[in-house]
Amino acid sequence: MLRRGLRGARALVGAVLELNTQPTASIPLALAAVSSAPSTSASCASRHAALQSRVWLSHAALQHAPAPHTYTLTITTGNLRGAGSLTPAWVQLVGTQGKSERIIVGDTEDDSLGRGTVRTVTVTVSEDLGQLRFVNVQRLGSSISDAGTGWYLEHVVVSTPERHRLVFPCHAWFGEADCGGMRGPLERNLLPVSPEDSKERGEPVRxxxxxxxxxxxxxxxxxxxxxxxxxxxxxxxxxxxxxxxxxxxxxxxxxxxxxxxxxxxxxxxxxxxxxxxxxxxxxxxxxxxxxxxxxxxxxxxxxxxxxxxxxxxxxxxxxxxxxxxxxxxxxxxxxxxxxxxxxxxxxxxxxxxxxxxxxxxxxxxxxxxxxxxxxxxxxxxxxxxxxxxxxxxxxxxxxxxxxxxxxxxxxxxxxxxxxxxxxxxxxxxxxxxxxxxxxxxxxxxxxxxxxxxxxxxxxxxxxxxxxxxxxxxxxxxxxxxxxxxxxxxxxxxxxxxxxxxxxxxxxx
Missing domain, CATH: 3.60.40.10 (PPM-type phosphatase domain)
Known part of the structure; x- marks a missing residue:
């Protein structure tokens, strides 16, 4: 009798430990096996019920946990003289249902925002951001180097979890340009253009x-x-x-x-x-x-x-x-x-x-x-x-x-x-x-x-x-x-x- 009780307890503990490795579909089967394990004492039955309740709660949490949403960002630095920067930048997505954490780009030598470079980063959020409103880009101060004192951002392209591709054009300087004395703010909000609108070019107007x-x-x-x-x-x-x-x-x-x-x-x-x-x-x-x-x-x-x-x-x-x-x-x-x-x-x-x-x-x-x-x-x-x-x-x-x-x-x-x-x-x-x-x-x-x-x-x-x-x-x-x-x-x-x-x- 004692051996059967120990076997039942071990089966229950084993099922709990396996929850992290089993697909959710197999969890009820493990519970069924545990439920059929014999138990001869009231205390063992009580522990069995408590552990079984915990298993069911874990199963429910796994079923209702929000799936992560991953966005892929491609950041293109312009191919202009002095366009590159050794100073990193923050990037943040802002949507109709929320905003992402700020992601840093260009913070390592291999990932610097050099002239003509294309950097790719991923942003993962627990809940859907909804329709993307804009991308906030903030350069972390100015730097004086061979790469120039400013940074010229061409555009940011975002691939959404639904595999939509959104273009956020910039075509502007963050900080002081090396040519022409132009100077831009260190923070910009980039707005999206639709695929058809991205092909259309404006012209000078008054x-x-x-x-x-x-x-x-x-x-x-x-x-x-x-x-x-x-x-x-x-x-x-x-x-x-x-x-x-x-x-x-x-x-x-x-x-x-x-x-x-x-x-x-x-x-x-x-x-x-x-x-x-x-x-x-x-x-x-x-x-x-x-x-x-x-x-x-x-x-x-x-x-x-x-x-x-x-x-x-x-x-x-x-x-x-x-x-x-x-x-x-x-x-x-x-x-x-x-x-x-x-x-x-x-x-x-x-x-x-x-x-x-x-x-x-x-x-x-x-x-x-x-x-x-x-x-x-x-x-x-x-x-x-x-x-x-x-x-x-x-x-x-x-x-x-x-x-x-x-x-x-x-x-x-x-x-x-x-x-x-x-x-x-x-x-x-x-x-x-x-x-x-x-x-x-x-x-x-x-x-x-x-x-x-x-x-x-x-x-x-x-x-x-x-x-x-x-x-x-x-x-x-x-x-x-x-x-x-x-x-x-x-x-x-x-x-x-x-x-x-x-x-x-x-x-x-």
Whole structure:
């Protein structure tokens, strides 16, 4: 009897020890063998039950342990004079569901970031990062050596666990270049390009822009709030916008929409949205050419100043020398890139006069802009080449930066890069525009205005006017009506009265 009890205990212990070497499918078989082993004492049976429970817990843990996700990164240093570096760099992946640990590259002589080198590293995470937003690259200080004082990164290519290949172009210096006196920041956020977009090359452009913010009529009537529209900056209600040209021919523009409901707690979110735009402008004028960094600087500045409220934000940078657009969007504001798909020869006409600043301020109080004179024109068709994604936690609950604990972070923003060329038109708007006019309607109005030879000021005015009219049309099928019908499973029609902000920039 004693021998049989010892044999049963040994069988149980042996099964436990084998758990680390057996496939999970064989574990129940081992347990079955243990269960059939004889036992003659109560204490032995108790130990048997305890060990069996531990085995089952181990089996369950093995079954539910998350499988590792491995990303392969290929880092290419440019083949330029002085492009190499003996100083290592940190690399980090940032996705919609999380971020990886920072991985160091170039920290050994055999793995240095020399001129023209291609280095491959792997990043393993326990949980899926989701869709990759950007790659953060940070050079660990500057070095003075035969390899130069700066580092020129060509690009980073990421192979995902699903075997997708993503290209994150850089084509820029970290630190001071050996040629031409160029100097770049030691940290950059690289945005992905799709395979089809990576084949498209931009061309040098010059951006001509204008903006308009129109507050909700009730705010004008009840609170006396007026739109303030000046060259480079404006606001209306809780909406705000900016546009400017920074260093190194970088053009920037952005819109922000403060969340009105904070008024119930005595907080004006217009202060927050205006701060975001002013701080974004300051970051660009200070030399930043990294759209994620611009938004990070703005969010950090608003937090440091103790400004309360919350706001959506969409910021776009255009490298005018390379013809490259960089976009970052958080929430339900957005950006559209429109491109002519066929050329039309405009008939002789006199283009409509653009409004001056006083006229724009008048429109900000609810007055209508002057009508453009009717004239013959040859139509040009525009198509939407790119649109930022709308980020919402739920219908009517957009992602937003803010002072509160539940606020979102810049890491969650939707980012993208696209090539731009002469003739392209950029339209940025808050949800007052995008909830009331479809992409097709915006493209048609841009085509009509460009066909008449009209510039960004008239385009912004026309889009704001059309969005305003649609917002009060109860029979209109608007993007907001379609989304509300789907969300509430009921038929809804009409627009959504709101603050309306429109920015327009033409690539020349």
């Amino acid at each position: 951006m001509i822009a204008s903006g308009l913010a129109v507050p909700h009529p009730d705010k004008v009537k009840n609170d006396g709030i007026k739109g303030v529209n000046r060259k480079g900056f404006g606001h209306g209600g809780e909406d705000s916008y900016f546009y400017c040209e920074g260093k190194n021919h970088v053009f920037a523009m952005g819109v922000a929409d403060g969340v009105f409901m904070w008024r119930e707690q005595g907080i004006d979110s217009g202060d927050f949205s205006r701060a975001l735009m002013r701080l974004s402008e300051a970051s660009v004028l200070g030399g930043s050419a990294d759209v994620v960094k611009v938004l990070q600087d703005a969010a950090a500045g608003a937090a440091a100043a103790g400004i309360q409220g919350s706001s959506t934000a969409c910021v776009v940078l255009v490298n005018q020398e390379r013809g490259q657009l960089l976009a970052a969007n958080l929430g339900d504001s957005g950006c559209l890139l429109l491109r002519p798909v066929e050329d039309g020869e405009a008939a002789d006409h006199e283009a409509a006069p653009e409004m001056d600043l006083e006229d724009m301020a008048e429109f900000g109080t609810g007055a209508d802009p002057p009508e453009a004179p009717a004239e013959r024109w040859a139509p040009t068709v525009y198509e939407v080449k790119f649109r930022t994604n709308q980020l919402e936690h739920d219908f009517g609950r957009p992602y937003q930066l803010g002072h509160h604990a539940g606020a979102d972070t810049v890491d969650k923003c939707d980012v993208a890069t696209r090539a731009v060329r002469r003739g392209d038109v950029l339209v940025l708007g808050t949800d007052g525009l995008l909830d009331n006019l479809s992409d097709v309607e915006i493209a048609e109005e841009v085509a009509a205005c460009r066909g008449r030879g009209q510039g960004p000021s008239i385009i912004a005015q026309r889009l704001a006017r059309l969005a305003f009219e649609a917002s009060y049309d109860k029979g209109r099928v608007t993007p907001y009506a379609v989304a509300a019908s789907e969300h509430f499973d009921m038929v809804y029609s009409g627009g959504k009265p709101d603050d309306i902000t429109v920015l327009c920039a033409v690539c020349e």
